[in-house]
Amino acid sequence: MSNIKEIQRRRTFAIISHPDAGKTTLTEKLLLFGGAIQVAGAVKSNKIKKTATSDWMEIERQRGISVATSVMGFEYKDIKINILDTPGHQDFQEDTFRTLTAADSVVVVIDVAKGVEPQTEKLVKVCRMRSIPIIVFINKMDRPGKDAFELLDEIEQKLHLKVTPLSWPINMGPAFKGVYNIFSKSLTLFSPGKQVIEEGIQIDDLSDINVDEYLGEDADKLREDVELVEGVYPEFKVDTYLNGKLSPVFFGSALNNFGVKELLDNFIQIAPSPVGRESNVRLVKPEEEQFSGFVFKIHANMDPNHRDRIAFVRIVSGTFRRNTNYLHLRLNRKLKFASPTAFMAQKKSIVDEMFPGDIVGLHDTGNFKIGDTITEGEIMSYKGIPSFSPELFKYVENDSPLKAKQLAKGIDQLMDEGVAQLFIGKHTGRKIIGTVGALQFEVIQYRLEHEYGAKCRFEHITLYKTTWFKSTNKAQLKDFRARKANQIAIDKEGREVFLADSQFALQMAQQKYTDIEFYFTSEF
Numbered sequence: 001m002s003n004i005k006e007i008q009r010r011r012t013f014a015i016i017s018h019p020d021a022g023k024t025t026l027t028e029k030l031l032l033f034g035g036a037i038q039v040a041g042a043v044k045s046n047k048i049k050k051t052a053t054s055d056w057m058e059i060e061r062q063r064g065i066s067v068a069t070s071v072m073g074f075e076y077k078d079i080k081i082n083i084l085d086t087p088g089h090q091d092f093q094e095d096t097f098r099t100l101t102a103a104d105s106v107v108v109v110i111d112v113a114k115g116v117e118p119q120t121e122k123l124v125k126v127c128r129m130r131s132i133p134i135i136v137f138i139n140k141m142d143r144p145g146k147d148a149f150e151l152l153d154e155i156e157q158k159l160h161l162k163v164t165p166l167s168w169p170i171n172m173g174p175a176f177k178g179v180y181n182i183f184s185k186s187l188t189l190f191s192p193g194k195q196v197i198e199e200g201i202q203i204d205d206l207s208d209i210n211v212d213e214y215l216g217e218d219a220d221k222l223r224e225d226v227e228l229v230e231g232v233y234p235e236f237k238v239d240t241y242l243n244g245k246l247s248p249v250f251f252g253s254a255l256n257n258f259g260v261k262e263l264l265d266n267f268i269q270i271a272p273s274p275v276g277r278e279s280n281v282r283l284v285k286p287e288e289e290q291f292s293g294f295v296f297k298i299h300a301n302m303d304p305n306h307r308d309r310i311a312f313v314r315i316v317s318g319t320f321r322r323n324t325n326y327l328h329l330r331l332n333r334k335l336k337f338a339s340p341t342a343f344m345a346q347k348k349s350i351v352d353e354m355f356p357g358d359i360v361g362l363h364d365t366g367n368f369k370i371g372d373t374i375t376e377g378e379i380m381s382y383k384g385i386p387s388f389s390p391e392l393f394k395y396v397e398n399d400s401p402l403k404a405k406q407l408a409k410g411i412d413q414l415m416d417e418g419v420a421q422l423f424i425g426k427h428t429g430r431k432i433i434g435t436v437g438a439l440q441f442e443v444i445q446y447r448l449e450h451e452y453g454a455k456c457r458f459e460h461i462t463l464y465k466t467t468w469f470k471s472t473n474k475a476q477l478k479d480f481r482a483r484k485a486n487q488i489a490i491d492k493e494g495r496e497v498f499l500a501d502s503q504f505a506l507q508m509a510q511q512k513y514t515d516i517e518f519y520f521t522s523e524f
């Protein structure tokens with residue numbers, strides 16, 4: 001029996017933004033409209049509050065409650081929507097990149113006053129590389145901000161996206177009156193703080209005098225703007241959006257429930273249902289009979305007495321069934337799962353069957369690491385979860401000699417979870433931890449002590465980048481390995497990396513060894 005119906009009614013996506021643009025608020029409002037929660041303020045998102053930047057105990061606490069909100073599923077108009085939560089804090093960027101591999105589309109939230117911010121740029125770049133369809137939501141229209149045309153220019157330039165507005169704002173800030181939906185030709189009027197959702201007023205022709213009645217002196221401005229929009233921006237075509245070549249833009253105010261329902265209604269119409277994924281041998285399509293999926297996130301249980309974890313698996317094809325034997329490719333072992341978990345709004349429940357696009361949480365005692373593939377028997381591995389060359393490095397040393405085993409195990413498991421990367425000096429045997437942000441070092445130290453009973457200390461290392469490398473020129477490789485012996489380490493997969501202590505050293509190596517390619521991500 002084919003899953004076509006179940007596949008077609010699913011939408012799995014991530015909301016991304018620079019911190020504070022309104023991702024959490026928008027997520028919450030989407031859940032409200034979907035009837036998944038009853039009151040605002042119920043979502044404890046993966047968001048790490050600004051005040052917590054130096055308080056990593058608080059971060060751990062927040063990570064704990066965020067297990068349930070890592071995936072938020074709900075039903076809306078017979079569509080099963082899975083929102084993948086992404087951490088806002090930039091030190092956890094890699095988490096976000098990995099989560100994006102499990103999403104089929106993305107909504108980018110931009111603050112109308114702040115415009116395109118650095119983290120939005122980075123995240124959208126990753127989406128563009130994978131041609132993920134992107135919808136843009138310009139938030140906080142109730143506040144004074146940038147002119148809509150200027151903002152669209154900025155989005156095109158900084159995010160390298162081709163955009164077309166599907167709705168258009170009538171003023172902003174205190175004078176904000178609402179939006180005209182160019183797509184459905186309807187006018188929705190704004191009333192601050194209103195919790196009731198107004199249906200738009202159908203206006204097929206903007207020259208209609210009713211428009212003047214609703215908008216007064218702003219009516220002519222809207223007419224001019226829409227004429228300009230229609231002249232300047234391309235007509236919206238669903239296919240072009242699905243190919244990642246055109247992004248529709250909506251305006252609204254998540255806090256005031258404004259423009260959110262409109263976004264959701266359009267989203268379910270145009271956003272892609274689950275798409276296939278490339279494995280190392282072939283493209284796997286969702287409608288295939290046999291189950292397959294990959295682990296994109298591992299979340300540690302916050303209870304220090306239990307070292308178990310939840311592995312989040314994106315189902316790519318077939319039907320996942322409880323208590324069924326599946327092949328864990330890396331371990332070459334059959335595993336079955338007695339309590340696979342589905343995530344609906346903030347509730348977890350054990351399920352018997354799940355379909356492509358769904359995220360299943362598997363209780364794990366240490367078998368999984370990020371990027372692992374499980375199948376019904378086929379020998380293949382999903383691609384697309386690379387490690388990035390970290391930004392910060394430290395030697396990690398054992399600080400309680402009797403606990404060397406615990407330390408090794410702890411480090412091993414934290415690396416499987418993707419908290420940081422471990423490199424072992426080929427000559428020195430010293431362990432180097434590389435991270436994206438400074439916070440991870442504190443998180444590692446804290447978790448090693450509280451979950452594994454091991455103490456570690458970090459020591460300074462002068463290191464600019466670790467790069468993976470390869471070459472077909474054997475002589476050059478041999479010479480490079482011999483001369484740089486002290487600067488070569490092994491990553492967790494057993495691959496060699498070059499430890500460049502400065503940008504200059506890396507450039508010198510690149511100039512000298514012209515046949516060697518140096519890579520900043522582990523997939524090349």
Ligand code: G4P
Nearest residue numbers: 017019020021022023024025047088139140253254255256
């Ligand atoms: P994030 O997840 O992207 O980091 O952002 P979040 O939703 O937490 O929103 C950041 C701040 O912006 C919050 O205020 C939130 O209430 C506010 N906000 C979100 N949408 C709108 C909007 O449409 N209009 C206005 N005016 N504000 C909006 P905060 O004071 O930082 O937090 P809180 O105390 O309200 O939670």
